């Protein structure tokens with residue numbers, strides 16, 4: 477292809493998305509002559525939009541709320557991981573205008589965790605996953621794929637956790653929401669996948685005194701960058717990994733595929749995304 481590559485992030489609403497900033501930074505940094513634009517698309521217009529995008533010269537797209545599940549009903553090809561997770565965040569359009577759907581959220585999570593906690597090992601990990609929404613599904617999928625032998629899962633709405641556990645297999649033990657502090661002595665990895673701890677949202681009622689220095693603690697929330705969970709974990713000597721890296725690393729496979737260049741992660745990019 478010789479045309480100038482164009483990629484979009486599609487959501488409704490879309491103004492909150494940090495993806496245009498991030499991919500715009502990478503386009504600049506790599507010197508690629510391409511464009512990455514936000515598109516506000518209503519659910520009823522999603523299919524028509526996606527079918528027309530290849531004709532307009534788009535190479536692909538990111539999809540965000542509320543389209544991540546719906547897009548699987550439209551895509552022509554779906555990766556195994558997107559199928560297992562039940563949602564896609566990254567689309568590629570091939571030369572025939574066919575839509576390929578992938579989910580890179582789990583990849584973003586695990587890459588960030590491995591870089592932030594180099595001694596962490598999935599095979600020896602006993603994670604407590606807090607939350608059973610879309611992000612949790614991607615994270616659990618990747619933890620199990622990486623070899624976590626067992627994990628504990630808790631969610632305010634327990635049925636949602638039980639449903640997820642049934643789908644993903646027997647190595648998941650579902651706990652009542654009230655049991656999440658009591659289990660801490662049995663785990664070595666704590667993962668918050670809920671919105672609790674985000675500015676303006678509620679706080680996570682975990683008994684932080686049960687955190688110990690041998691634990692790895694990570695949060696998908698990155699506003700603030702150091703959540704109450706991460707602050708309390710840091711004070712107790714845990715290895716802490718913030719959530720900004722998950723956002724950044726989930727974007728790398730798409731950028732590489734669309735623009736044919738591997739972008740890099742820098743402090744400048746982190747600062748830009750937090751600004």
Ligand code: ATR
Nearest residue numbers: 607608609610611612631632633636669670671678
């Ligand atoms: P995402 O795709 O970002 O994971 P989601 O699917 O809406 O978003 O999931 C949000 C998660 O945060 C869920 O686990 C949700 O719990 P419920 O399933 O009980 O709704 C959790 N969550 C959000 N607000 C919460 C709150 N105030 N207390 C406890 N859990 C909360």
